[in-house]
Amino acid sequence: MKYKIVEFNITNYRSISILKVTPGSNNFMTICGSNNVGKTNFLRALRLFFNPEVENFDAESDIPYHISEGSRGQGYAITLKGRIRELESGQEYIITQSFTEKLGVKEISLKGKKGTENLTEKEIRTFLQKNFKFFLVEASNVNIPKLVSEIVNEEILPLGLDQRRGRDQKDSLEKLNEFISQSKIAVEKIELQLTKIFKGLLQNVDSIDSNDWKLKIKFPEYLYLREAISNMIEFTLFDTNERKLETKGSGIQRTILLSLIQYVNSKTRKDVIWAIDEPEAFLQAGLQKSLYSNLLEQSEKNQIIITTHSHFFINVDDLSNTFLFEGTKELKEYSRKAGFLFYKLNTNIFVGSAFEKAQKIKENFGIGRNDSWEIMPFNILVEGQEDKDLLISLMKAFQIPIPNILIAGGVNKYPGYLQFVNDYCSELEYKPKVLALFDKDPAGRSEYNSLRSKTYRNIEVKCEYIIRYDGGTHNDIELEDFIYPELLFKAVGKLLRKEKFNQIKAADRRKRTFPAYDRKPVLDFITEMCRANNEDKAEINFNNLGMKLFLSKTVCNEIDKTDLKELNTLYPNVKVFLKQIATTFG
Structure with missing residues (x-):
């Protein structure tokens, strides 16, 4: 370095x-x-x-x-x-x-x-x-094409394939065949070194037998021109079935990533800076500990910068x-x-003493309790903290037993998070159940359709859309549409008073049931009504992330201090839905 x-x-x-x-x-x-x-x-x-x-x-x-x-x-x-x-x-x-x-x-x-x-x-x-x-290396991406491309470009392509352009394709393919013959010798050496590093990383993990695995680099069956080679070469984790890398558990893929980190570090003459977003993503506890230890060792030679939610990396x-x-x-x-x-x-x-920083980290991220990673017999999976807070507040109000609620950090992370839970539960004596809760917006529908028929070895998963407060199940329903409108508009009113805006009129609120607005997401409706009542003021976009967080927190505070009997009489579907998702597997 x-x-x-x-x-x-x-x-x-x-x-x-x-x-x-x-x-x-x-x-x-x-x-x-x-x-x-x-x-x-x-x-x-x-x-x-x-x-x-x-x-x-x-x-x-x-x-x-x-x-x-x-x-x-x-x-x-x-x-x-x-x-x-x-x-x-x-x-x-x-x-x-x-x-x-x-x-x-x-x-x-x-x-x-x-x-x-x-x-x-x-x-x-x-x-x-x-x-x-x-x-x-971003958290949601366990594929490793960029690292493989680096290895291919620097250690294979220079062996004899030139960069000529405009020649006859036949001549280029003949050169390509010569290149492949020379390259296979180099590939075998790369495979041996990577497999040795990979097996070493798995030796101290009790649940994985390192002798069952080896790494293999395969050339494509159909050969094209030079500029396509680095994208065509397939990197495969080889087992007895010789299945492709993407069929392996996310935890194994992350361990392969560490193997490549060590390999690239050992081969390059440049200073390598690794930025790894949530390296713990989808790894069981044993592999998290092993990964942290190995990353520390690698940082003796290169700068490594990580983001994390895991106490194992702090x-x-x-x-x-x-x-x-x-x-x-x-x-x-x-x-x-x-x-x-x-x-x-x-x-x-955050600026403060080491003690204050430690307390703040423990307070905000549960270091010591580590409750965010515990898997219970029944779990509900939601996108973010605001979803969890709302469900907990409502279930408390109705005295519905609160299940273990897991946070994926976004609907696009559901697939990887569920794979992590599946890997994590491989040694449990029971099969945990997970209810994945989705908004019915475009992103939610896409992930729902992808996951609803998927099966896992170690967990049982069911998918469920959120409903509207009145039982509606049409498209574009989001978490805010599940909230009692009286509480949501009360939260909106607090913000408008603070900013000295005119309130949304009762007559305008009743328009929510008109055909023109009935299927419109409630935050779009609120934005439009607020604009209509404040034409001389700046428009507030209630779909902004900051606005959503504000409304969620304010609504939870209102739920905690409100008797919901009257609202439950008006909109019984909210309580019914909460009981349903709490007893989905019951």
Whole structure:
């Protein structure tokens, strides 16, 4: 390891307005925090910094919502600034990058210094490309094509296949056959080394026999031109049935990822920076412990930055290189589109003593209790914390026994989370049951259709859509449509009074049952009615994530202090549905 990031600054990137991170003395950095506070965005900003190309900058996603939607054509900019130290000499490089888009044209400018010496853009790009490899492994992606591509491109393609263009395809295929013959010798060596590393990682895991597995790289049956090879080569975990990698459990795939990390680290001459989003995703406890230990060992040679929700990856005794990200909400008004309000989400780092940080982490993420990972005989799986809070509040109010409620962190994570639960339960003497609860919006319907007929070896899964408070089951029903309208409108009223807006009139609320509005999602309806009653004020978009979180918290507070007997008489389907999902397997 020749270089180290000693400071990284972000301005106006996704949920991050201003953020400065100064890594500690060791090379293993941990970022923790609740969902939607910007942990993954920090890793993505680092990826953009080490790959400052136009195609890697997506203004629609990367520019913060309050700027991209608020400024409406004024132009905007992301600034990333890194301080990188050469370890042997102590010489420091300070590189500042600016990413902008004006009238649809993307621009990137680079400025930098080596000590007091100014660097040109070409020198900056050469410095980053020549000395660093940056890999981002996101939590929802257990596939590893990028790492395989790196191995293929650097160790196989240079063996004899040239880069000629415009030649006859037959001539190219003859060269390709020669290339494959030479490559198979190199592949066998790669397979042996990777299998040795992989088996070593599994030796201390009681539930897995390392002798049952080996890694294998297979060439495609049909051969095309050179530029397609790295995408065609198939990486397979070989068992007695020789099934493909994607048929294996997510935990095994994550362990293969660690094998590739070790392999790439041992082969490259560049400094490799690994950014791993939730490395614990879908791993059983034994593999989480093993992975953490091995990542620490690998960090002796390379910088490793992870985000996590698992206590296995947080050393509470030494939090010097652990950063607790927090999110704050700020009500903002569009600057270009008159009459539109939304909540701006900001990412911040908790500041306090080591003791205060430890207490905050334990309080927020359950370190010590670890209750988020416990699997009970019956469980309900929901998207986020607000879903869990609402179900608990309602079940408490109706004295319905509260089941174990698991949080996946988004409906797109249901498949991976269920696979994790399945792997986790492999040694249990009983077969836990999981009810997966879905919104009936497009994303929810897609995942529902994908999972409703899927079976698992170690768990029993059923899928269920949320209903509307009046029993409606049509499309586009979301969690907010399940809430008693009186409580939801009361929460909306509190916000409107706070912002000195006119309330939604009773006559307008009754329009909810009109044919024109009956099947409209309730937050769309509320946004429209609020606009109609406040034409002289900025519009509030109640579908904004910050608004949803505010309404959820306010509604839960109202449920806790409200006698629901009258509401239950008006809308009996809410209680019936709660009893139904609580006894689905009963």
